[in-house]
Structures are given as C-alpha cells and as structure tokens.
Amino acid sequence: MTDHYDALETREPAKREAELFSRLPDVLRKALAAPAYAERLRGIDPAAVTTRAALARLPVLRKSELPALHKAAPPFGGFVASPLGSFGRLFTSPGPIFEPEPVHADPWRGARALFAAGFRPGDVVLNTFSYHLTPGGFIFDASARALGCAVIPAGPGNTEQQFELIEAYRPVGYSGTPDFLKILLDAAASAGRDVSSIKRALVSGAAFPKSLQDEVKSRGIDAYQAFGTADLGMVAFETPARDGMVVNEDLIMEIVRPGTGDPVAPGDVGEIVVTSLDPQHPWIRLALGDLTAALPGTSPCGRTNMRIKGWMGRADQTTKVKGMFVRPEQVAEIGKRHPELGRLRLVVTRSGESDLMTLKAETASPGGNLQNELVASLRSVTKLGGNVELVAAGSLPNDGKVIADERG
Secondary structure, three states, rough: OOOOOOHHHHHHHHHHHHHHHHHHHHHHHOOOOOOHHHHOOOOOOOOOOOHHHHOOOOOOEEEEHHHHHHHHHHOOOOOOOOHHHHOOOOEEEOOOOEEOOOOOOOOOOHHHHHHHOOOOOEEEEEOOOOOOOOOHHHHHHHHHHHHHOEEOOOOOOOOHHHHOOOOOOOEEEEOOHHHHHHHHHHHHHHHHOOOOOOOEEEEEEOOOOOOOOOOOOOOOOEEEEEEEEOOOOEEOOOOOOOEEEEEEOOOEEEEEOOOOOOEEEOOEEEEEEEEEEEOOOOOOOEEEEEEEEEEOOOOOOOOOOOOEEEOOOOOOOEHHHHHHEEOOOHHHHHHHHOOOOOEEEEEEEEOOOOEEEEEEEOOOOOOOHHHHHHHHHHHHHHHHOOEEEEEOOOOOOOOOOOOEEEEO
C-alpha cells in the first residue's frame, strides 16, 4: 500500500513551483473575465506573473471584505465569471459569504487529506459536519467519495440516531469537529453503545488541544487535523509525520505581514494568503485572516510541499483606541516609512482613565532623531498620539502580532 495519494505529493519542490507558476497566467486570464477581478487587477499582464515576486505585487483580497462585496453585487461580488448553473451546489457561510461548488471531481481538494489521515478506498466514513446551507458537510463528503469511500451523511447532533447508524454500518472513519467526536464517544460510553468500529478521524473547525488528542487516542482512534475554509476547501493537513501541516497541491500559499501583501522572512509568523488554480472558480491572493509560519525543509513523511505550523491566531488585530480604529496596515505603513526598523508592535494599555499607545520598534541603530521621527509618524498615520520605545533587533516575539491590546 502506497504511503502517498499520488506522485504530485513527492515531486521535487522546484518542479512543483515551476508547474504551478506555468499554470498561473491562464488562471489569471480566467479570473479577469469576472468584473471585480478585471477592476482590481486592471493593467496586469497575466503572462508576466510567473514568479512569487510577481505574484506578490498583485493586490490581496481580504476575506473580511467579502460580506460587503457580496452584498453590493450579489451573489459573489463580481469575482466569479462562470454562470450559476455551471456549478454543482450553492452555499452560504456567516457574513454572509456565498460560495459555489465546482463540478469537477474532488472540488474541495480533500481526498489527499483524508488519505494522509489513513482513510482508504472502500472505507465507510461517518461525516458529522453540517449539511445545512454551509459547505462544511459537502467538503468532507465530496472528498471522501472522491477517495472511494462510502459516506454516512450524519451531520452534527442527534447522538441516539447516530449510534444506530454506527452499529449498523460500522464506519471505520470519522470526519467532523474534535468537540463532537468527544461528545459522541462520551455519550456512547454512558449509553453502552458500540462505536468501536471508528479507528481514524480527520477533524477540523475547532481547536484540538493536546489533552483532547491524548484522550481520543486512548479510546483507540488515530485522529489528524486539517485546516480548511468554506472558500477554498482543504488548505493544509496533518500527515503521519505529525510535524506541521502540508499545504495542499494546486494551491500557492504565501505568508505575509498582517495588513499588507508583503511576504515575511522565512520562518516569521504572518497572515495566510492563498491563490487557487481552479479555472472554474479561481481565487487570486485571498487573505484568510489566519496566522501561521512556514517550517523549514520537507516533511519526514516524504511529502515535499511547503509545511506550516498550523493555525496560530487571527491576523486582523484591529482595535479601537480613544474611539478610533487602529489597524495592522497602519502599523505596516509606519514600517514602510522607516525601512531601517525590524519588527513593530503597537501595545495598547490604560493609563488612569485613558487609552495609551506605545509603539515598540526593533532597531540596531537607536541613535539620532529616530524616536522623535517615529512619534511623528505614529501620529500622522493613526491620527492619535502615542509613545515610542526603541528595542533591540530580534527582541520582539515572532508571533505575527503587530497590535497587542493589553487593556484586559
């Protein structure tokens, strides 16, 4: 039995990079057929976007923008050129954000994530993600069926009926949130129901702390995590190496400084930005609002794609100070005005009954008039006064946080 879903997973990284970027110009041309992309990418020559550096010059599209864009130009904000009838299913997610499901095989790219978690053709899978209006249930359902599994479309809740299905069909796999897996196992133990057929799981949609991982394992279930979104499907997934998450094939992932589209230095924490190469529904530099960091080298499991640490928090650290919003992109603008600086962190505290901002700035050369210049830049950019603290280069945490609200 092979350890990998297909040969794409183990190809030379340089070959993968070359293949992805050779396809990108054509995907860009298809994206430009949609009016919103045509406006956002006006003047872009798709034939010239064949490297990461060229891609990084394109504007990011923030997921947080989508609800307003979709409301202004329903249903997809002008970012989808294909007619509604050419898609298989049409969903909504909180926001609301509207998502179409492409009609080709494995439209959410999840089969290889299930394979990495030990699922195999012929397995029976209990899928407890919701099938109601949102795409979660169908992401895992379509992925399992693309792998060759039979799926029990259980959805969440109603544990009594789920026990009947489990005892009748004896599924070996579970997909759903880790929280509901624990609920199911606890309820089965209390009711004396047999769910022992479940031996492996792919979980997503909620935190899966070490304590819960250990408890699930102690009950005989080998569980893996996946990181996905309703827009893109499966973005990255755990493998038997248990060493970070491997980015899915057919996606180009960048990690950028929050509030910008500028790639971070290797290993630094930043915001996940994804470009998908699905010609029916491409995404061009979709900023997800989630933080992560790339891991060096390739996975010990043999998969050679980029690895990430997993979910490390939210990138949108916008906070209100003295009644005005202060945003990560404003901190980034200060950094652009002073390129000699390293990391920046705007710390918001309370002094008496007032909000207080302190900009901590890494620098190897703290002399001259730098501090006063930064005080002026802070006021110019945020329209608020604040203090500046110059700190040693490399002393601020590498956690992707550019605004720290410490007001309690």
